[in-house]
Amino acid sequence: MTGPGFGDSGTVWLTFFLLALATTLPRASFIVLGNRVTLPSRVRRALRYAPAAALAAVLAPDLLVSNDVVSFLNPRLGAGLVVLAVASRWHSPFLPFITGMGSLWAFQYLA
Amino acid sequence: MLSLNRLPLTAEFRAGARAGFRAFLPQSIGLIPWGMVTGVAMVGSGLTPAQALGMNVIVFSGTAQLGTLPLIAAGAPLWLIIATALALNLRFVIFSAGIAGNFQHLRAPARWGIGYLLVDGVFAICLEPMLRNQNPQWRLGHYLAPALWAWALWQLSGLLGILFADAAPQTWSLEFMATIALLVLLLPMAGTRPMLVAALTGGAVAIALHGLPLRFGLLTGMVAGILAGFAAERWQPAAVEG
Numbered sequence A: 001m002t003g004p005g006f007g008d009s010g011t012v013w014l015t016f017f018l019l020a021l022a023t024t025l026p027r028a029s030f031i032v033l034g035n036r037v038t039l040p041s042r043v044r045r046a047l048r049y050a051p052a053a054a055l056a057a058v059l060a061p062d063l064l065v066s067n068d069v070v071s072f073l074n075p076r077l078g079a080g081l082v083v084l085a086v087a088s089r090w091h092s093p094f095l096p097f098i099t100g101m102g103s104l105w106a107f108q109y110l111a
Numbered sequence B: 001m002l003s004l005n006r007l008p009l010t011a012e013f014r015a016g017a018r019a020g021f022r023a024f025l026p027q028s029i030g031l032i033p034w035g036m037v038t039g040v041a042m043v044g045s046g047l048t049p050a051q052a053l054g055m056n057v058i059v060f061s062g063t064a065q066l067g068t069l070p071l072i073a074a075g076a077p078l079w080l081i082i083a084t085a086l087a088l089n090l091r092f093v094i095f096s097a098g099i100a101g102n103f104q105h106l107r108a109p110a111r112w113g114i115g116y117l118l119v120d121g122v123f124a125i126c127l128e129p130m131l132r133n134q135n136p137q138w139r140l141g142h143y144l145a146p147a148l149w150a151w152a153l154w155q156l157s158g159l160l161g162i163l164f165a166d167a168a169p170q171t172w173s174l175e176f177m178a179t180i181a182l183l184v185l186l187l188p189m190a191g192t193r194p195m196l197v198a199a200l201t202g203g204a205v206a207i208a209l210h211g212l213p214l215r216f217g218l219l220t221g222m223v224a225g226i227l228a229g230f231a232a233e234r235w236q237p238a239a240v241e242g
Helices: A009-033 A041-064 A075-089 A095-110 B011-028 B031-044 B049-059 B062-073 B078-089 B092-103 B108-116 B120-132 B136-167 B176-189 B193-208 B213-235
Strands: none
Touching: A009 B049, A009 B062, A009 B078, A009 B092, A009 B108, A041 A075, A041 B062, A041 B078, A041 B092, A041 B176, A041 B193, A041 B213, A075 A095, A075 B176, A095 B176, B011 B120, B011 B136, B031 B049, B031 B062, B031 B136, B031 B176, B049 B062, B049 B136, B062 B078, B062 B176, B078 B213, B092 B108, B092 B120, B092 B136, B108 B136, B120 B136, B176 B193, B193 B213
8 A cells, every 4th residue: 555646665665775874874874984074064954954845845835835826824824823823831741742633633624 | 883792891881871861860851742742743754663663763852853854744855854864963963072982982883873873961960071081891880770761751752652643544744743842952952043044044045946856955944044144153252162
């Protein structure tokens, strides 16, 4: 059983293997190689902005684009805004997920 | 992987292990909801339970797993999925450099295992105590005990999420759990102005270019976001943190 968008099983495992390289190589880099190399400050700063830029670039189309059309009135964006409001107000680990899924279902029902 | 029988389980090692475990235990509870959410999101995005379990063990990085799930589910090209994971995880190079000095007496396979186990929370509690203690066995224990605990907690809570999502109907849109998790991760990152500018630019460019083939807008968005962060730093250098 594969869900929407998934290729054959071999492709999935190849993806995991390459993802493992992409996550383990940075973590193991200096531990394995030793402190023979130092990072220029420009690189260190780029590494600091990369996660925020990447997360936002993944998230924005996820929230705003449905069926290749940008839409500001869709259940996902509505639920995303609820999550942002809840997560910035309270620091409960579960609350954003409960309110996020709840509002997604509510908006889907209304739409 | 680490061959534990070769490790020097001396009194110093055990004392370090106890200290590291005790320091990490309170915050390690925070891993449980994240592991469960990641498990739910993997199955909700269309992975089979076996694939989800495999991803949890092989990739072992919440941010990279959650961040690439929407791309995997959308059938994005492999190189773009890997580029995204790199953008999310390259910052670990800095952590790796910070902690590397403690493990240089170990053989290469053990150092690979230590690298695989490196996560934010363990790095945070280990860095300072390991600088203060001169005994290499104490330092190894102080790292390994919390790191292995974090690994076990992540796998167990992930399994719970996988089993739950596998039993839930597909109409529940559980893939949205990944989106919620990414929003919660992004929120504290956008606390300083350059970071906020980087995030807003990355998102805006990805939306503006969403029509391009191969989700090219995503890559352009990431690069534009990083450059915008640099630019914002220059305008307001006082806001930059170390």
